[in-house]
Amino acid sequence: TDTPSTLLMIFGATGDLAKRKLYPSLFHLFNKGKISKDFAVIGVARREWTEEQFKKHVEDSVLTSIGTKENIDEFISHFYYQSHDVSDSESYITLKNLADSLDNKYNLHGNRIFYLAMAPEFFGTITDHLKSDGLTDTQGFHRLVIEKPFGHDLPSAEQLNNQIRESFTEDQIYRIDHYLGKEMVQNIEVIRFANALFEPLWNSRYISNIQVTSSEELGVEERGRYYEKSGALRDMVQNHMLQMVALLAMEPPIKLTTEEIRGEKVKVLRALRPLKDDEVKDYFVRGQYGPNETGGRGYRQEPNVDPNSNTETYVAGKLMIDNFRWAGVPIYIRTGKRMETKSTKIVIQFKDIPMNLYYNRDKPLAPNLLVIHIQPDEGITLHLNAKKSGQNVETTPVKLNFSNNSVDGMNTPEAYEKLLHDCMRGDATNFTHWDDVKLSWAYVDKISEVWETTKETEFPNYCAGTAGPKAADELLEKDGFYWWPID
Ligand code: NAD
Numbered sequence: 001t002d003t004p005s006t007l008l009m010i011f012g013a014t015g016d017l018a019k020r021k022l023y024p025s026l027f028h029l030f031n032k033g034k035i036s037k038d039f040a041v042i043g044v045a046r047r048e049w050t051e052e053q054f055k056k057h058v059e060d061s062v063l064t065s066i067g068t069k070e071n072i073d074e075f076i077s078h079f080y081y082q083s084h085d086v087s088d089s090e091s092y093i094t095l096k097n098l099a100d101s102l103d104n105k106y107n108l109h110g111n112r113i114f115y116l117a118m119a120p121e122f123f124g125t126i127t128d129h130l131k132s133d134g135l136t137d138t139q140g141f142h143r144l145v146i147e148k149p150f151g152h153d154l155p156s157a158e159q160l161n162n163q164i165r166e167s168f169t170e171d172q173i174y175r176i177d178h179y180l181g182k183e184m185v186q187n188i189e190v191i192r193f194a195n196a197l198f199e200p201l202w203n204s205r206y207i208s209n210i211q212v213t214s215s216e217e218l219g220v221e222e223r224g225r226y227y228e229k230s231g232a233l234r235d236m237v238q239n240h241m242l243q244m245v246a247l248l249a250m251e252p253p254i255k256l257t258t259e260e261i262r263g264e265k266v267k268v269l270r271a272l273r274p275l276k277d278d279e280v281k282d283y284f285v286r287g288q289y290g291p292n293e294t295g296g297r298g299y300r301q302e303p304n305v306d307p308n309s310n311t312e313t314y315v316a317g318k319l320m321i322d323n324f325r326w327a328g329v330p331i332y333i334r335t336g337k338r339m340e341t342k343s344t345k346i347v348i349q350f351k352d353i354p355m356n357l358y359y360n361r362d363k364p365l366a367p368n369l370l371v372i373h374i375q376p377d378e379g380i381t382l383h384l385n386a387k388k389s390g391q392n393v394e395t396t397p398v399k400l401n402f403s404n405n406s407v408d409g410m411n412t413p414e415a416y417e418k419l420l421h422d423c424m425r426g427d428a429t430n431f432t433h434w435d436d437v438k439l440s441w442a443y444v445d446k447i448s449e450v451w452e453t454t455k456e457t458e459f460p461n462y463c464a465g466t467a468g469p470k471a472a473d474e475l476l477e478k479d480g481f482y483w484w485p486i487d
Contacts, residue, residue, distance in 0.1 A: 028413065120147075
């Protein structure tokens with residue numbers, strides 16, 4: 001294995017995230033021999049569970065999500081549980097004693113990862129106590145993993161960050177953006193920097209526009225209360241969408257180290273053209289889904305949602321990156337709930353060639369496209385023009401396809417599996433740095449300020465199960481482009 005011995009403490013161990021993602025991911029890592037045999041997990045949560053109940057819970061979660069329980073007994077023998085009150089020092093002292101004894105039992109060298117899979121309002125309280133009650137007083141490494149959302153806007157994010165930084169240094173903090181754990185998102189870098197074919201063309205001379213889409217079929221489900229305060233802009237754009245844009249647009253790093261890659265990404269966010277109040281409407285479109293004919297309910301009819309809600313469930317935007325490489329190239333992003341299909345993908349549209357020898361009034365040449373499929377399919381497609389077989393010199397579009405799913409014959413590891421493994425190895429490359437968080441909130445805050453002060457009178461403006469509001473199409477049409485269909 002390439003990971004050192006570790007004690008992993010999961011705060012929020014009875015929650016949804018731990019159950020659906022963390023235990024199955026840990027089990028995979030364990031079965032692949034990717035975690036040191038010297039490991040222990042302490043589940044920490046409010047409920048008064050016994051250790052047996054917790055172990056059963058972990059076993060069930062693995063079974064439900066993976067469908068096998070090979071080696072499960074050995075796996076769960078490493079799990080411990082503590083019922084805990086996050087604001088009570090006594091609880092932390094008990095936790096510290098348990099941690100210290102496991103340190104000895106498993107020879108963990110005081111290496112500790114604190115994974116906060118809980119509501120963000122507890123983050124600061126927990127980190128304060130971890131330090132003041134001595135849980136970070138060991139010889140080994142201490143890492144803090146934090147789930148989204150990291151703040152609600154720049155001031156709240158700053159406040160949270162300041163509080164966490166009282167107990168952990170920036171390089172001990174691993175802010176999860178699970179998009180960065182996805183195989184094809186990590187592949188953006190490889191496609192760009194390991195191919196002679198793309199990097200020379202990766203600029204404003206050859207690329208006409210870039211389109212990043214992340215659409216969901218589901219609505220807000222049970223998360224209405226949270227979503228009412230968040231909306232698509234905060235929930236998706238501030239983190240996932242801007243992180244994908246940074247990877248697409250960054251300069252080649254001088255080395256593939258955490259510092260160099262993060263350094264290049266942050267420069268992209270610094271170069272984002274800030275919007276003025278009256279420009280927001282020209283660059284950003286918001287949408288909210290309404291009911292559809294087949295009985296799908298609208299956002300305003302969802303549980304825990306205000307019947308007059310002004311919250312957006314869809315965002316489309318045009319980003320400009322004002323640097324030498326990208327001057328004049330629009331990067332369009334869109335994300336929404338209750339769309340036609342579930343899909344995350346990136347389309348890079350190349351400029352038309354200088355002269356079309358094959359021009360035919362009925363059939364213009366299709367532009368070259370590079371499509372990066374992130375989910376549910378994973379792969380890349382290159383759209384080219386080739387000769388149509390036959391007597392005439394006619395062109396026909398061809399697609400060169402590479403699909404990850406079919407090459408490996410199995411699903412690639414889940415984002416959480418990769419990210420947990422990275423964190424155990426101490427590799428923070430695929431986690432967000434505070435500088436990213438700060439710059440993306442600053443960018444997004446301007447848009448939410450304008451949106452919060454002007455109620456959208458057209459809401460709902462797209463039917464559940466469709467491609468989003470018409471205004472999103474017009475955003476591209478006025479630049480002479482259109483959204484490439486999500487096929
Ligand atoms: P959840 O509500 O299912 O779980 C909350 C956990 O916190 C439970 O284990 C509960 O026991 C514990 N808890 C709550 N109050 C406590 C207290 N006072 N003292 C001790 N323990 C307490 O939440 P979740 O869906 O697992 O989400 C956890 C975090 O992960 C949140 O920050 C969320 O935004 C984030 N997140 C979740 C998902 C997901 O798929 N569920 C995805 C991305 C991010």
